[in-house]
Amino acid sequence: MPDTPRPTAAMIVIGDEILSGRTQDINVQVLAAALTERGIALSEVRMIPDDAAVIVATVNDLRARYDTVFTSGGIGPTHDDITADCVAAAFGVGIDVREDARAILATNYADPERELNADRLRMARIPDGATLIANPISKAPGFTLGNVHVMAGVPKIFAVMLDGVLPTLTGAPPLLSLSVRIDRPEGELAGPLRGLAERYPDVSFGSYPYDRNGRLGCMIVARSADQARLDEIAPQITALSA
Amino acid sequence: MPDTPRPTAAMIVIGDEILSGRTQDINVQVLAAALTERGIALSEVRMIPDDAAVIVATVNDLRARYDTVFTSGGIGPTHDDITADCVAAAFGVGIDVREDARAILATNYADPERELNADRLRMARIPDGATLIANPISKAPGFTLGNVHVMAGVPKIFAVMLDGVLPTLTGAPPLLSLSVRIDRPEGELAGPLRGLAERYPDVSFGSYPYDRNGRLGCMIVARSADQARLDEIAPQITALSA
Numbered sequence: 001m002p003d004t005p006r007p008t009a010a011m012i013v014i015g016d017e018i019l020s021g022r023t024q025d026i027n028v029q030v031l032a033a034a035l036t037e038r039g040i041a042l043s044e045v046r047m048i049p050d051d052a053a054v055i056v057a058t059v060n061d062l063r064a065r066y067d068t069v070f071t072s073g074g075i076g077p078t079h080d081d082i083t084a085d086c087v088a089a090a091f092g093v094g095i096d097v098r099e100d101a102r103a104i105l106a107t108n109y110a111d112p113e114r115e116l117n118a119d120r121l122r123m124a125r126i127p128d129g130a131t132l133i134a135n136p137i138s139k140a141p142g143f144t145l146g147n148v149h150v151m152a153g154v155p156k157i158f159a160v161m162l163d164g165v166l167p168t169l170t171g172a173p174p175l176l177s178l179s180v181r182i183d184r185p186e187g188e189l190a191g192p193l194r195g196l197a198e199r200y201p202d203v204s205f206g207s208y209p210y211d212r213n214g215r216l217g218c219m220i221v222a223r224s225a226d227q228a229r230l231d232e233i234a235p236q237i238t239a240l241s242a
Numbered sequence: 243m244p245d246t247p248r249p250t251a252a253m254i255v256i257g258d259e260i261l262s263g264r265t266q267d268i269n270v271q272v273l274a275a276a277l278t279e280r281g282i283a284l285s286e287v288r289m290i291p292d293d294a295a296v297i298v299a300t301v302n303d304l305r306a307r308y309d310t311v312f313t314s315g316g317i318g319p320t321h322d323d324i325t326a327d328c329v330a331a332a333f334g335v336g337i338d339v340r341e342d343a344r345a346i347l348a349t350n351y352a353d354p355e356r357e358l359n360a361d362r363l364r365m366a367r368i369p370d371g372a373t374l375i376a377n378p379i380s381k382a383p384g385f386t387l388g389n390v391h392v393m394a395g396v397p398k399i400f401a402v403m404l405d406g407v408l409p410t411l412t413g414a415p416p417l418l419s420l421s422v423r424i425d426r427p428e429g430e431l432a433g434p435l436r437g438l439a440e441r442y443p444d445v446s447f448g449s450y451p452y453d454r455n456g457r458l459g460c461m462i463v464a465r466s467a468d469q470a471r472l473d474e475i476a477p478q479i480t481a482l483s484a
Contacts, residue, residue, distance in 0.1 A: 013287075016446065016448060017448060017450060017463075018270070018274070018287075019274055019283075019285065019286075019287070020275075020278045020284070020417075020465075021271050021272075021273075021274030021275030021277075021278050021284075022275075022448075022450075022463070023271075024268065024271045025267075025270070025271075026266065028260070028267070028289065029263050029265075029266045029267075030263075031263075032260070032261055032262060032263030033262075033264075034263070035263075041261075042261045042262070043261065043291065044261075044288065044289065044290055044291075044296075045260075045261070045287075045288065045289035046286065046287065046288055046289075047270065047286065047287035047288075049285065054286075076428060076432075076449075076451065077428055077432040078428060078431070078432045078435055078436070078449045079432065079436040079439050079447070080439075080447070080448060080449070115429070117430070117433070118433070119430075119433050119436070120429035120432070122432075154451070186318060186319055186320060187319045187357070187359065187361055187362035188359070188361075189320070190318075190319040190320045190321065190359075190361030190362070190364075191359070191360070191361050193320055193321060194320070194321040194361070197321050197322075204258065205321070205322070206258060206259055206264075206322060207318075207320045208259060208264075208265070209318065209396070221259075
């Protein structure tokens with residue numbers, strides 16, 4: 001573990017389509033990599049169904065325990081898109097169509113008077129006190145309420161919303177990492193690695209085995225916020241290949 | 243929601259490499275699809291770090307709330323592979339190298355006396371009272387303790403262990419699904435879909451928008467355990483394309 005305490009974050013992936021196996025989530029990895037780069041620890045991810053009671057309870061559980069919470073999914077126009085209402089309920093605030101959100105949404109339609117129907121207008125429902133997260137792709141905004149960032153599930157919209165949110169986050173010196181490929185099976189490296197982990201308790205060591213056409217090996221990864229520490233360790237990991 | 247209550251399951255994905263963004267999980271979708279096919283509802287997924295206290299608490303929370311729990315990750319030979327010990331701790335049972343697991347593991351090495359070192363032998367540590375899950379690929383077994391199935395994180399090993407576990411699960415009539423592609427944007431379909439959801443409260447309706455080269459459309463999915471119900475609904479969904 002690094003010396004500098006990193007801010008913590010959690011993610012809630014909302015949607016029956018993930019839990020039924022219909023859809024492969026890819027937003028977790030996008031968020032995880034972006035947070036890691038900024039020195040923020042993604043500490044927990046929950047994937048939950050489109051169920052109001054579960055969403056409300058999960059938002060309240062995680063926002064109390066982590067510095068920042070991200071949600072993905074459930075902010076579209078259909079009856080199963082209930083995330084915004086659930087987040088409002090979790091915070092105990094009202095929710096209604098907001099004029100600025102409505103105006104942004106309207107830019108997505110050639111004839112807003114006709115096409116911005118009651119269902120699409122649901123996407124302009126914003127909890128009281130929230131700030132909007134821009135969606136340059138399909139306009140319907142996400143929002144931030146307290147420490148909770150509510151974003152779309154569609155991966156390219158999630159990614160562009162994240163780009164908007166990242167500069168607002170307070171990070172820490174990012175964890176640096178050192179990766180060394182060792183062409184020996186994991187079972188032979190476990191002992192020396194354990195020794196390194198004991199000798200450098202402030203550094204996190206991981207080992208990721210691979211099988212390349214029957215040739216077993218490991219990617220050894222050391223993580224620390226301190227480059228000098230990694231420089232000291234590098235030759236000791238490299239020496240394991242002998 | 244279907245009439246027949248489906249057995250419930252949860253999954254715990256264990257590993258810093260997932261939460262750092264280094265690795266993209268693909269086991270969730272494999273498990274989700276397999277359970278859906280067998281009429282078992284995957285109700286929740288948690289992704290958590292290699293942290294003993296968190297693993298123990300999560301296993302105990304979820305095994306009490308769901309019929310079945312699956313874990314992936316953290317059963318290799320290195321110091322950060324702590325899942326087996328944590329599951330034993332969660333159940334309050336002992337854990338030690340077990341002779342049958344050791345014998346199976348030994349078949350993976352040309353010279354077990356030399357190569358089955360202390361670190362590899364950790365993979366034969368099995369909690370008291372557990373039954374083994376076969377691993378035809380790299381031999382190191384998973385195990386089932388109570389309602390918790392402990393499996394590898396490496397996707398091809400996870401998948402083959404799952405094949406071994408599935409026949410032991412009690413399922414229910416699987417949810418059948420009906421998918422219809424409608425070449426109209428989601429915002430125009432939300433109203434009619436809401437009507438269908440109100441008229442058929444026993445059927446679950448989902449809508450998954452797509453953007454195919456600028457042409458917006460939706461995949462509408464209806465799920466029910468009752469084929470007659472879906473047959474009745476099919477023409478009503480198809481009619482939405484007009």
